[in-house]
Amino acid sequence: MKRIALLPAGSVSDEAAKQFFGDKEVEWEHHRLIADVFQATERGECHYSVIPIENTIEGSVSLHMDWIVHEVDLPMQAEWVYPSVQNLIGRSSEMEGREGGIDYSRISKVISHPVAMAQCHQFLRTYMPHAEKEHTGSTAEAVRYVKEHPGEGIVAIGTGRAAANNGLDVLSKGITDHDNNYTRFMLVGPEPYTVRQSDRTKTSILITLPEDYPGALHQVLSAFAWRRINLSRIESRPTKKKLGNYYFYIEIEMSLDTVLLPAALQEIEAIGCQIRILGCYPSFSYQQLL
């Protein structure tokens, strides 16, 4: 039986984790904040933590990437993709206008996870520019808050499942600014994940370039390019040590268990770069998990 740390029931993370694991041989440990989700596995209470790391609309979830890099030492063990459908949730009896439909002017405050809120930016600007916005630790927490505070003009952005769990109504369905809104989730923990197999394996690394070495990034990229090693993501993030110092987070479409990739990494180290391997893991598309 594996114990899995994740955000609360009814969050997008919760839906995504259930899609990935099914309900076999797993025990869920829900936490209000992502920091606690990480720490549950770091402290050895759970086998894995489920972490959202990237989103179609919002891009990288920087806070979570920074936790992986700076705060914990938890290797990446699997990744998968899950559609994030966000809805406006409240009580229709409280928000209904005279001619039916929602009277958005009745909404005084919208609450949700900051990433979910950012995915619905245009919708909020169009229909509720007047409403106060407040962030919560997860979309599920926001929906629960609305349940506990009736009659205050508060609505949440969250999943249909959270609305149902809390006996609330979906006031507007699918309110993200773009369709096909997917979130990439990472399973992190000390043990390799071997239950499902995928034909796609990725390796994630962190590279810090030597200072005062013109063209270092070009050399790093060419070590992959001439070996025809495909990179699927490259992102620079501050090292947090000195203004203007960055590391590069790189996702490589190849297993470490090959001849080519270790050779490329050796070549990169030879020019004075520091490399940290964050994990080598199977990658699953949404279709693969259906």
Ligand SMILES: O=C(O)C(=O)C[C@]1(C(=O)O)C=C[C@@H](O)C=C1
């Ligand atoms: O609050 C949730 O429901 C979460 O699972 C968190 C989270 C995120 O951190 O990106 C996950 C996916 C959604 O797209 C928005 C929020």
